[in-house]
Amino acid sequence: MSYRVEERADQQRHEATATVLAIEGDRVRMRYQRTDAAAEPTEQVMTTALNNVVNGSDGSRYEPHLDQLRFPLQVGQAWTTEAASTAASGAQSRLSIDRKVVAIETVRVSAGEFTAYRVESKGWINGVNWRGAAMRLEQVLWYAPEPGRIVKLESRVWRNNDPFRHTVIEALGFQSN
Incomplete structure (x- = not known):
């Protein structure tokens, strides 16, 4: 699968591919x-x-895994994700994120138009990565049962109430081997 990643705060855009190597x-x-x-x-x-x-x-490594989705998805379903993160540098942080499936809607991205679950998230990232400063996170993702992927994700992060990061990721295409 290929994605476009736009870092709006830095006005940067790039593409990335994720290729499945193994299912274990x-x-x-x-x-x-x-x-x-x-x-x-x-x-x-x-x-x-x-x-x-x-x-x-x-x-970054998450323990337990970063619980973005809980299947089967249903509108109104809500949960809290609690995880510890260790960055490649060794810096550690803790995440606490409330998530809720708020709607089923049509979303259009470069890969096409999809009927998708809209999952909204709000939470906090605390830890040494930011010298003790807590970071507030808001995220919306759209999961499409067909093709079984997150087709769009928009994430905003604030540090000390100042905008820190605004990222939009959207699917460009999917390829099966």
Whole structure:
């Protein structure tokens, strides 16, 4: 699958591909590669329910996995994600995120038009990554049962009430081997 990643706060845009390498039990190992960089590809690990264990873009590891989705999805369903994160640098943080499936709606992205569950999230990231400063997170993702993927994700992060990051990721296409 390929995605467009737009870092709106930095006015940067790039594309990335995630290629499945292996499915081992409830884990999916993927190679994550930015198409605009000469950097080596990194490994991303997700559960078969599309929840991050290792983030391919920055190497962060989550324990337990970052619970973005809980299947079967139903409008009105809500849960809280609690996880510890260890960055590739060794810096640690804790995440507490409230999530809710708020609607089924049509979303249009470069890969096409999809009927998708809209999942809204709000929470906090606390830890040494930011010298003790808490970061507020708001995220909306759209999960489409067909093709069984997150087709769009918009995330905003504030540090000390100042905008820190605004990222929009959308699917460009899917390929099966």
